[in-house]
Amino acid sequence: MRAVVWKGPGKVSVDEVQDPRVERATDVVVRITTAGICGSDLHMYEGRTAAQPGVVMGHENMGVIEEVGSAVQQLRKGDRVVLPFNVSCGTCFNCTRGYTSACLVANDDAAGAAYGYVGMGPYKGGQAELLRVPWGEANCIKLPGTPGDELEDDFLLLSDIFPTGYHAAQMANVQPGSTVAVFGAGPVGLLAAYSAMLRGAAEVYVVDAIPERLKKAEQIGAIAVDFRKGPPAEQIRNLRLQNPLVRGAMRRGEEKMAGVMCGIDAVGYQAKDFADPSQEDHTSVTEQLAEVVNPTGALGIIGVFLPQDPGGKGQAAKHGEYQLPWGKLWEKGVQLGMGQTPVKHYSLVLRDLIIAGRAKPSFIVSRHIPLADAPDAYQKFDRREPGYTKVLIRP
């Protein structure tokens, strides 16, 4: 079969590789109908990880079951399924508590496992024609409808970034009436803002500098904040104080804070310097979040912070562990949530919202490409080119 294979920093190609097959009785093999390219793929793509050439990419996958192992009872050939990106056994201490992101069996440590990701187990990715899914019954979520129908893109987003956006909003304690600041208007940030609205947020500010992405934020009813125009925390505070309706509704003392109760980092360690977006400033977002969050508020840090020295190379290694403004966060009594999303925990509920017509996350999708165009799409997505906010591969 053909698959997207990582060759080295800034280079993937579409190669002929061996067809996956059922290796264990609990496996299933899925024929992929759609696979997403994700901001998380870029950490590997850019050469910031310890990946070795040959990795089959792709952790955002859906398709149709092609083959089932002898122990699989709940799935059969022809079933339409979406695959949460966390590969999980379904029965260990963490999986049975819903934390499939920390499965103790699928990876040697509790750092989680995923398809097509260095350091996250031996599992191949799904930017390919076929994918082996271990513990098939635990890792497949059944879908109604017909492959390629009008819900295909919405369902695909259940494999990672819709649940991830929702998880971010949950960690940030977004409630009906909440005020929210989302840093990053990439696919994850946009779906975090969208999830905040699904949860009933009153005001949602979205920070980025890419016009197309800020426009998408406005289209869903968020307030766009361009970080090139000044420190975002200050901009958000001014927007709130200068809006007569917001200001007029403030309770006693509220104008002293005038930030937001909920903050979301959907950027991670690759954050740009606000003054000079050609440079990275790994802690710019965390600092601004600490600034803009009100006392007793909460932060959801969903952007990836690669651990120190991932394999002894890559840019992240040079910067080591990241400094967080602990003093300010402590003084404000801020709650912090972070880490990898336990996708499956959310996907059934979000799937049913999609089926009921109450959620349509596919507004972020920019284009569909055949497998052969993946190398070009990776390059353009990596440069955040217009028209490449979210690219879906149809193998």
Ligand code: NAD
């Ligand atoms: P992306 O790179 O397309 O989006 C990041 C956005 O942040 C870009 O639009 C960029 O312009 C913007 N940005 C850069 N510096 C900024 C700054 N200082 N302030 C505000 N915005 C800034 O990626 P994505 O696909 O949206 O993913 C975002 C992050 O979420 C990545 O780190 C990805 O790895 C992570 N992620 C985490 C999980 C999880 O389970 N925790 C799952 C999926 C993705």
Ligand code: ZN
């Ligand atoms: Zn992803």
Ligand code: ZN
């Ligand atoms: Zn497990």
